Structure formats: structure tokens, C-alpha cells
């Protein structure tokens with residue numbers, strides 16, 4: 001089969017197995033080139049490990065620190081008619097590369113919000129690893145099926161209080177539009193907190209702790225975004241921001257438990273990057289196109305792998321100056337470069353000037369589009385897209 005991209009709204013409905021594999025191999029090569037993470041983790045669970053920041057976390061742990069990894073994700077293999085999801089191919093590529101490198105790697109494909117997933121992970125840790133010393137929580141999901149009632153709760157990407165009006169990019173037509181998003185109701189805010197807040201992370205950590213599979217000194221980290229006044233109305237001050245505030249609450253609760261055993265919990269605030277999750281957020285494509293250009297010109301541009309390697313090497317496993325490595329809410333800040341005043345001011349200055357005519361010239365919108373396609377395995381250097389490719393990629397995965 002020859003596979004070409006088919007974009008619908010903010011997703012691409014086709015994927016390229018070879019391109020996805022190459023993306024993973026490129027991230028592994030980058031990690032190896034960066035060198036070993038000193039005193040890094042050795043037995044790691046990554047929840048949400050098949051794409052974006054979770055995939056980079058698994059790669060950093062395995063190839064930067066020689067860690068055994070268990071990955072949990074929710075992906076689809078190919079069917080007769082359709083290629084698999086990008087995360088499926090990414091996970092398969094990671095599995096192959098880890099095993100070739102002699103590293104332990106096992107994967108669970110199923111709903112991480114379910115008790116069944118927690119039980120399976122605990123069983124696997126007991127059988128194979130005994131205990132784990134790091135848990136990375138990197139889920140991004142628009143829905144959560146509640147583990148006890150089975151009720152399906154949905155999150156929203158909306159402001160709170162008043163409508164949000166802004167220019168944005170219509171990514172299907174590559175033109176600037178005026179976007180208006182109605183505010184979330186209180187019920188929608190609450191539901192967003194239920195889906196993307198800290199409760200599920202707490203359930204994971206207490207289940208692991210009760211099962212006795214957390215090593216002494218075990219750490220956990222969950223990912224957040226804050227941004228600046230430019231995106232606050234839709235993000236930090238919006239429904240998703242409330243969920244991320246709840247992640248901070250959960251972090252403190254988990255931290256006080258883990259600290260008893262010499263470990264700890266942190267939220268890591270990461271920079272904005274192109275992932276399937278972020279491309280769904282209104283206005284993000286325009287902001288990303290601007291901030292990429294500004295940061296690139298200042299030599300500050302980073303992708304998922306750069307951010308996560310920096311988080312492991314310079315924050316989480318840097319024992320030199322622990323107190324200076326967190327903000328006053330005990331968060332690891334990797335958004336320090338993005339939030340530099342000169343970077344944000346350049347974006348504020350640029351924003352009102354962008355029109356259909358100068359979108360490509362004045363911003364990195366082309367780079368945004370390239371990165372978006374790359375998420376699905378397209379436009380990756382060194383891949384022959386005219387060659388036949390078999391979409392059926394199998395690997396040893398535990399399916400729930």
C-alpha cells in the first residue's frame with residue numbers, strides 16, 4: 001500500500017508506519033547524542049507513552065538512563081481498510097529498538113483510566129521488575145470513563161466567564177479567521193477537571209503504593225502547561241487551566257506521601273509543542289507558529305525530546321541545587337525559555353500584524369504544518385513515500 005496524508009480538521013486520518021518509526025529512531029539518536037542522564041531512573045512506568053511528551057519520556061528513560069520501561073497507551077492497530085494510529089506505530093518502533101538494545105520494555109494497550117489497567121500494570125511490575133522508581137503521567141484525553149460507574153465524562157477547550165475572541169488560523173484553508181469561543185458552563189468546567197485533573201494520577205499512585213511496588217525514593221511527574229497572558233483566556237484561565245490547577249493540588253497530596261519514603265511528586269510545566277493534543281486547542285496553531293519563529297531566531301527552539309531530556313538531566317535528576325529547581329508551587333519549570341519576556345513580547349507585537357498575506361513569511365506556520373504532518377509519519381526525512389509499505393505492524397503488546 002502507498003499511504004498519503006488525509007487531513008480532516010485537526011487530525012490526519014492516515015498514518016505512515018515507516019515515518020513514525022523514523023521519528024522514534026531520530027528521538028533515540030538525539031537522546032544517545034545528548035549522553036547519559038546521571039543518576040537517572042532505572043525502572044519506569046510511563047502512562048501515555050505512545051506519542052508526544054510521554055513517548056519522549058519513555059525514550060529518555062530507556063536510552064538516556066538504561067531504564068526498564070512499562071508503557072501504557074490507548075492506540076489502534078491497522079485494520080483491513082485503515083492504517084493504525086501513529087501512537088501504535090510509535091510504540092511498535094520503540095519496542096523493537098528497546099529490545100534490540102537489550103532493554104526491558106513491555107506495553108499495555110488499553111484505557112489507563114480503568115482499574116483493569118492499574119491491576120495489569122501492578123501484576124507486570126510484580127512479575128518482572130519487583131518495583132519501580134519513576135512514574136510519568138502524560139495522558140491527554142478528551143474523555144474519561146469513570147472506573148467505578150462506567151460513566152463517560154468529556155472535557156472541553158473553552159474559556160471561563162466570557163466568550164474568547166481572537167484571530168486564529170483556519171488550518172484547513174491556511175487563512176486567518178476571527179475565532180469566537182463561548183465560555184464553558186460550570187458543569188463543563190467540573191467535567192474537564194474530572195478528565196484532565198489530578199484525580200486519576202492520585203488513583204494510580206495510591207494503587208501502586210498499596211500494592212507495594214514503589215521503590216524507596218520513588219518519584220512521579222505529571223505534565224502541565226501555563227503559558228502567558230497571550231493564551232491564558234483559552235488555557236490557564238479556561239476550563240483546562242482549572243484541570244491543571246487540580247493537577248497541582250494532586251501533586252502536593254502525592255508528594256506528601258512519597259516524601260515519607262524519600263521520594264516526591266512534581267508537576268513539570270512544559271513548553272508548547274505540536275502534538276495531537278495541542279493542535280486541537282483553538283488559537284494554538286497561530287501562537288505556536290509565532291513562538292516557534294521567535295524562539296528559533298533566538299536559538300531557543302526545542303521539541304518534545306529536547307524538553308524531556310532537559311527535564312530529566314537538569315531538573316528531576318539534578319541533585320546539585322534541588323531548591324532552585326522548582327518554583328514556589330514545587331513545579332519543575334521547563335517553560336522558562338518560552339516565557340522569557342523578550343519572547344512573549346515579540347509574540348504580542350507580532351500577533352496583530354498577521355494577515356493571510358504574511359502568515360507564512362512572518363510566522364513559522366510552514367514549520368507548524370510540517371511538524372503536524374510528522375506526527376502522523378509524513379514528511380519525515382529519509383522516508384520514501386512512493387514505496388509500498390505494509391500497514392500491519394505487530395509487536396508484543398498486552399491488549400486489555
Ligand SMILES: NC(=O)c1ccc[n+]([C@@H]2O[C@H](COP(=O)([O-])OP(=O)(O)OC[C@H]3O[C@@H](n4cnc5c(N)ncnc54)[C@H](O)[C@@H]3O)[C@@H](O)[C@H]2O)c1
Nearest residue numbers: 048050052053073074112140141223224225272273275277
Ligand atoms: N502539547 C503541548 O504543547 C503540551 C505542553 C505542556 C504540557 N502538555 C501536557 O503533556 C501531557 C501529554 O500531552 P501530549 O501533548 O504529549 O499528548 P499526545 O496526544 O501526544 O499523547 C497523549 C498520550 O495519552 C495516551 N492516552 C490518551 N487517552 C488514553 C487512555 N484513555 N488510556 C491510555 N492512554 C491514553 C495516548 O495513547 C498518548 O500516548 C498532557 O498532560 C498535556 O497537557 C502538553
